[in-house]
Amino acid sequence: MKKTILFLWVILCIILFSPLSHAQTPGKIKYVFLFIGDGMGINQVFLTEKYNDITQTEPLIFMNNNWTFGLLSTECADSNKITDSGAGGTAIACGQRTSYGIIGEYQGKPLESIAEYLHNKKNFKIGLITNVPINHATPACFYGHEPTRSNYDNLINDMITSKFEFYAGGGFQLGNRDTAKNIYKDFNAVVKKLSENKFQFVFNRRQEVELGYAPKFPVIIIDTASRNRQLKIKNIYSDEQNALPFVLDFPQYTKQLAKYTELGQDLLMNDTGFFMMIEGGKIDWACHQNDALTAICEVNAFNQAIKVAYEFYQKHPDNTLIVITADHETGGMAQAATYYENNKTKSIGYSLFVKKLLQQKNSQIFFNADSIRKIQQEAQIGWTTVEHSSAPVGVWAIGKGSESFAGIMKNSELKEKILRLIE
Numbered sequence: 001m002k003k004t005i006l007f008l009w010v011i012l013c014i015i016l017f018s019p020l021s022h023a024q025t026p027g028k029i030k031y032v033f034l035f036i037g038d039g040m041g042i043n044q045v046f047l048t049e050k051y052n053d054i055t056q057t058e059p060l061i062f063m064n065n066n067w068t069f070g071l072l073s074t075e076c077a078d079s080n081k082i083t084d085s086g087a088g089g090t091a092i093a094c095g096q097r098t099s100y101g102i103i104g105e106y107q108g109k110p111l112e113s114i115a116e117y118l119h120n121k122k123n124f125k126i127g128l129i130t131n132v133p134i135n136h137a138t139p140a141c142f143y144g145h146e147p148t149r150s151n152y153d154n155l156i157n158d159m160i161t162s163k164f165e166f167y168a169g170g171g172f173q174l175g176n177r178d179t180a181k182n183i184y185k186d187f188n189a190v191v192k193k194l195s196e197n198k199f200q201f202v203f204n205r206r207q208e209v210e211l212g213y214a215p216k217f218p219v220i221i222i223d224t225a226s227r228n229r230q231l232k233i234k235n236i237y238s239d240e241q242n243a244l245p246f247v248l249d250f251p252q253y254t255k256q257l258a259k260y261t262e263l264g265q266d267l268l269m270n271d272t273g274f275f276m277m278i279e280g281g282k283i284d285w286a287c288h289q290n291d292a293l294t295a296i297c298e299v300n301a302f303n304q305a306i307k308v309a310y311e312f313y314q315k316h317p318d319n320t321l322i323v324i325t326a327d328h329e330t331g332g333m334a335q336a337a338t339y340y341e342n343n344k345t346k347s348i349g350y351s352l353f354v355k356k357l358l359q360q361k362n363s364q365i366f367f368n369a370d371s372i373r374k375i376q377q378e379a380q381i382g383w384t385t386v387e388h389s390s391a392p393v394g395v396w397a398i399g400k401g402s403e404s405f406a407g408i409m410k411n412s413e414l415k416e417k418i419l420r421l422i423e
Contacts, residue, residue, distance in 0.1 A: 029400060029421045030124075030273030031265075031320040033309040034114075034414075036092065037302050038085055038138055039284025039295075041329030042394050047292065047354070047381070048299040050335070054355050060303045061310055062324055062396040070395040071408045074328045076100055082390050085284070086149035088327030088411060089141030093277075095415035103137065103146040103155065110145040114415045118275045119164060122422070125217075125274040127166035127264040129305075131244040131257055132281035134169035134220070135159065138327060142277055150177035153184050160197045166268055166276075168221035168260040170230075171242030194220065208263065215267050221260060226253070236365060246282060246363040248297040258304035265312055273422070278305050286363065287330035290383040292376055294363040295333075313399060321399035321421055323414065329391040332384030353379045 037044075045060065052059050076087035077097040086101045094104060094111035104111050118124035128139045135155040140146075143162035144155045152173040159167070172190050175182050184190050191201060200216045202208055203224040211219065223244065230241045247254045261278055268274035280302030286294035306324060313320040337352055356379040360372055376382075395414075397405035401421040409417075 029319060029321045031312070031316060032118075032273075032275045032418060032422070033261075033312075033320070033322045034092075034275070034277045034418070035280070035302070035306055035309070035322070035324040036089070036138055036277065037280045037283050037299065037324070037326045038132075039287045039328065039330030039388070040280065040299060040302070040326040040393065041331075041333065041389070041391050043333045043335060043391075044283065044287065044295055044299060044329070045394060047333070047335050048296045050352070050354050051296050051357065052300070055358070057300065058303075060299070061307050062303075062398075067396045067398050068402040068404075068406050070397075070405045071392045072325050072395050072411050072414070073392050073408070074326075074390070074411055077106070082388050083328050084149070084388060085137035085327050086141065089138040091411040092325070092327060092414050093141040095412050097410070097412050101149050103140050103144045103149050103151075105145050105147060108147070113142045114418060115142040115164065115275055115277065116162065117419070118273070118422070119162070123272045125166070125268040125270055125272075126162075126164040127168075127268050127274065127276040128164065129167075129257065129260045129264055129276065130169040130279040130281050131301075132169065132279070132285070133171055133173045133239055133242040134167050134222075135172050136169075136239065136281060138279045138281060139167075139169065139277065148177050150175070151179065152176065153182055154179070156184065156190055156193070160194065160199075163218065165217040166219050166264050168264065170244045171222055171227050173239055173242055211263075212266070217267075219267065221263070223256070226250075233365060240285070240365075243282065243285075246286065246294050246298065246365065247301045248294045248360075249362050249366055254297075254301045255304050257301055258308045261305040261308045265308070276309075278309075280305070284330045287333060288386055289364050289369075290331055290333075290376070290386055291364055291372055292333065292379070292381040293357045293360045293372075296357070310398070318400060321402065321418065322397065323402075323405060323418065324394075324396040325411075325414065326393035327411070328388045329393055330388050331386065332389040332391065334382045334384075336380040336382060338380055354381075355379075357381070 074083050076083035077099050081100045086103050087098050091097045093113040096106050098106045115126045119126045130139045135152050137149040140155045144158040153176045174184050200219050202221040283298040309322050359375045395405050404417045
């Protein structure tokens with residue numbers, strides 16, 4: 001009898017304390033995933049779909065009729081400038097278009113981001129995930145307030161002030177552009193400062209496992225093995241050294257964003273709610289290099305993280321909202337066809353040559369840039385710039401109220417649309 005009672009007590013404890021047992025309020029959105037594919041224009045998405053179809057790669061989970069689709073205009077407040085990730089991210093995060101390069105401010109006044117509002121007014125837990133530096137423009141727009149995105153040291157201090165619970169990324173950029181004084185000498189100085197402010201650092205798999213037993217917020221996850229390898233690569237920018245590698249070069253990192261997303265949702269799960277922003281930052285970097293195959297691989301890695309959120313949504317359909325978009329398009333990319341005549345069959349027509357991209361083995365970090373350009377010409381992939389374009393980007397959404405994201409909208413409208421569904 002005692003054994004039976006003990007067994008029932010154990011089962012009851014498992015039910016009560018399981019993450020899946022959190023009380024669900026029908027119809028109330030309280031778990032929000034906002035995915036930002038930096039530089040991910042519509043053409044990047046459809047090219048990835050075509051490539052996946054030809055190579056029998058898993059399709060993008062959001063490219064089907066279950067998801068609401070809309071278009072987002074990406075303009076900034078400067079009428080004569082195409083946006084960057086600072087202004088574009090600020091519009092999405094804060095609901096206000098601002099000038100090029102500014103983080104979380106408009107005309108010198110700080111703006112409240114959706115993450116700050118939900119954290120401070122609604123007691124939501126907040127997670128920010130990226131595969132580039134944690135204080136890069138897009139994640140910084142959710143916690144930072146700076147007149148330039150290059151005030152990296154100040155943005156680290158803004159992280160401390162935010163008191164958000166969860167961060168994951170490649171590392172930190174250092175320095176301040178508009179002040180005479182740099183605050184942090186090196187990476188170790190940043191770790192020391194954040195540790196003094198009670199941040200728990202996770203640098204390896206063993207610490208990740210331990211974190212699951214006793215999370216102490218705030219948490220920052222940085223894969224030091226990856227970062228140490230990046231530091232040894234020659235002739236790359238410092239922000240690349242503080243980012244996760246391109247997955248074309250290191251396929252074992254294809255699910256790294258997904259892993260961070262899963263860990264974040266597990267740690268942040270609570271009855272009140274959480275908001276997570278997950279950035280696929282290296283889509284943009286690949287497109288700045290006009291490197292289609294590297295961008296495709298990054299979109300597919302981004303998709304792995306979206307799959308994690310979608311599986312969560314399937315368990316909590318009445319309370320979860322997933323929104324996917326981009327801050328801008330990069331590269332002005334287009335996919336074309338070649339008009340040809342087949343001498344054997346005498347047939348003529350337009351033909352796609354996307355499969356020719358498979359000749360490329362690595363990103364431009366490890367593969368000849370001229371060879372990549374030649375391969376892309378054969379594949380009929382064209383670019384109009386190595387910078388950002390003014391092209392609209394897609395918005396995909398699923399969850400109760402996701403129909404709000406259909407149609408054409410401004411980037412500055414997303415914050416209010418999400419908050420209406422929560423409140």
